Amino acid sequence: NAGVTQTPKFRILKIGQSMTLQCAQDMNHNYMYWYRQDPGMGLKLIYYSVGAGITDKGEVPNGYNVSRSTTEDFPLRLELAAPSQTSVYFCASKGQGGTGELFFGEGSRLTVL
């Protein structure tokens, strides 16, 4: 199993540009999450999904959108990039029941200039 795969690993955007961060998992997990990690601020939840077709906002959803058309994929879209969205983004997934452990991707470092 590849686990949780994120692409791209690095990206530089200009202010106002749009892009999509891809996240895929091959563990048949129901729950998927997007976090952003800022220095000294820890991880903040952007959006999450409890299954295909169901998404919900986390703590910091403004400026982002998500979709969950399949169990495997959970893309995060930035519509009008702003410097405040410069961050490292992590996707994670969790199976139903079990230990409650989240499995993380390697992260995507985004810089908005």
Place this chain on the structure above:
Amino acid sequence: AQRVTQPEKLLSVFKGAPVELKCNYSYSGSPELFWYVQYSRQRLQLLLRHISRESIKGFTADLNKGETSFHLKKPFAQEEDSAMYYCALIMRGAGSYQLTFGKGTKLSVIP
């Protein structure tokens, strides 16, 4: 409101010295807590969960409901323990399951 507090941004200890990474929480429900670790250039991974009462890589953590704490401890630090450590609290809702993370503590073990 639920909150996880890690008061130290950076903790430096010498190799062989004891380590304690502090974590305090506030939560109205029954708390379920985790420690996650991020080694340099690696993805975030689970280290410990309080319900297991296990010792992983020499680390232990005990949930103290009276003090609302879940401190991470190791009696003798090793250089390979240098990493970013995050304390996390589970929030369960109707059909939802979210993890709230603290701001993290960077542990630096000095040779």
